[in-house]
Amino acid sequence: VFNNTAMTEKEVEFVISDSNANFAIDTKEDLAGNTHYVYQDALPTDSAAIFYTSGTTGFPKGAVLTHENFVSTVENCRRAAGLEAGGMRSLISVPLFHVTGCNSQLMPALGLGGTSVIMPGLDLKLFFQAMRRESINLLLSVPAIYWLVLNTAEFASLELDGVGWVLYGGAPTPPSLVQAMRKAFPNAKLGNGFGLTESSALATFLPDRYATLRPETVGFAVPVIDAAIFEPDPDSSIGELMLRGQSVSPSYWNNPLASQRTFVDGWCMTGDMARIDREGFVTIVDRKKDMVNRGGENVYSVEVENAISALPGVFEVAVVPVPDEVMGEKVGAVIFAIPGFELDPYQVAKSLKGIIADYKIPEYICVSKEPLPRNPGGKILKAKFKGKSDWTRVRLSSK
Numbered sequence: 001v002f003n004n005t006a007m008t009e010k011e012v013e014f015v016i017s018d019s020n021a022n023f024a025i026d027t028k029e030d031l032a033g034n035t036h037y038v039y040q041d042a043l044p045t046d047s048a049a050i051f052y053t054s055g056t057t058g059f060p061k062g063a064v065l066t067h068e069n070f071v072s073t074v075e076n077c078r079r080a081a082g083l084e085a086g087g088m089r090s091l092i093s094v095p096l097f098h099v100t101g102c103n104s105q106l107m108p109a110l111g112l113g114g115t116s117v118i119m120p121g122l123d124l125k126l127f128f129q130a131m132r133r134e135s136i137n138l139l140l141s142v143p144a145i146y147w148l149v150l151n152t153a154e155f156a157s158l159e160l161d162g163v164g165w166v167l168y169g170g171a172p173t174p175p176s177l178v179q180a181m182r183k184a185f186p187n188a189k190l191g192n193g194f195g196l197t198e199s200s201a202l203a204t205f206l207p208d209r210y211a212t213l214r215p216e217t218v219g220f221a222v223p224v225i226d227a228a229i230f231e232p233d234p235d236s237s238i239g240e241l242m243l244r245g246q247s248v249s250p251s252y253w254n255n256p257l258a259s260q261r262t263f264v265d266g267w268c269m270t271g272d273m274a275r276i277d278r279e280g281f282v283t284i285v286d287r288k289k290d291m292v293n294r295g296g297e298n299v300y301s302v303e304v305e306n307a308i309s310a311l312p313g314v315f316e317v318a319v320v321p322v323p324d325e326v327m328g329e330k331v332g333a334v335i336f337a338i339p340g341f342e343l344d345p346y347q348v349a350k351s352l353k354g355i356i357a358d359y360k361i362p363e364y365i366c367v368s369k370e371p372l373p374r375n376p377g378g379k380i381l382k383a384k385f386k387g388k389s390d391w392t393r394v395r396l397s398s399k
Contacts, residue, residue, distance in 0.1 A: 001015065001062075002050070004052065005095070006375065011059060011060060015062070018254055019052075019253060019254075044067050046066060046067055047064050048066055048070055050062040050065070051099055068247075072245075072246035076205075077201075078111075080202060081191050081205065083112055085112045086113045086114065089117065089135055090115070090136070090138040091119065091130055092105045092117065092118045092140075093122050093127065099195070099196075099200060100140070100170070100201060103200050104195075115134075117134045124148065124152060128154050131158055135162060136163065137163050137164045137165065138164065139163065141168060142378035143168055143171050143177055144316050144374075144378070146181060147177055160187075162187070166185045166190050171378070172306045172309055173192060174215075174310050175310065190208050190212075192205070192217075193205050193206075197249070199248050201247075202247070204220060204227065205220065206219030206220075217281040218282050218283070220282065221243075224245045224246040225245040225248070227241065227282055228276070229274065229276055230269065237275045238273055238275045239274070241282070241284070249268070271287060271288045272286070272288065290321075290382060291321075292319070294331060295328060301320070305318070305319050305333075307356045308352070311348060313341030314337065317335045317372075318334045318380045319333050320334065332363075332388070332391060333364070334368055335368065345367060348362075348394075350396060353396065363393065364391035364394070
């Protein structure tokens, strides 16, 4: 059972109690000399681990992952990213209590006889030290971290010919950043991965040959995953993304009600709104709970975030609903600018004219002085923006 170090004391106590853990390992304890215990009779479908997901309401839910889930995830990573046995040296800068760090990096390195270099936290100084000293050839992080690394003066002094994989995900990736990564890592295969705790990490993958051709998508379902859309809209083809397969969790631990809602007839209801085109490309348009309902019109935050991210001077952005007495909700955008750039809310909104529909253009914009808050897995915490009052109201002419 993995414990998120960012959890509150009450959440930690809940995880230990809910999981029926026999003992807890404290990082201050010296484990040297302890007796090793090996369980040799496990079946593929036996439970292997519980990853507790951060809940927005109530306590976290524990996603049960089986031995089959772990093995199939390693194979998914190997096939999707073209990983090679023996020579992989992966730099892990994300927490191991998340499936990204554990299942997408640590486990493939162990399974393929590679090496994992584990950073205690995200630190650019340590990042550059590790790149020089450890002959790192595989990187995996969120887009914002790549932008920071590429725009740090020290980056130009790195020898990068040996980097063979540059993988990313967890947030919309502007095409300009994909192009920059292609240029910065000339010998690397790029790849955009999408997944969730309940899918043991990787569920879809955009391979290198499509990285610059279809950057708005998260690629295709990985080998042992089926992806489908639940109740797709007849006009937009958008609906809730469903997943099933060998790497999908069978249930939540000790939570039958949540399991009944999420795992339906063999499918995992992801809570992500998406479309799948005729070629099989999956495009994530929003989290179901983050969608803005503007007077009956659905506005998908990822579409608006992609449009804003492509504008000059934008480092990162989060699109959220803003309560409105008439429309119910209107579109709001919190933006953090690239250092040295000045962003004007009105000019941001004006620049979106003709790129997205007028009703999708944010009417409330806040240019943040600080980077947007993220959880340990690198995802922006949109809940932090609920109840904001320092919006700039933007009104564009209808002409």
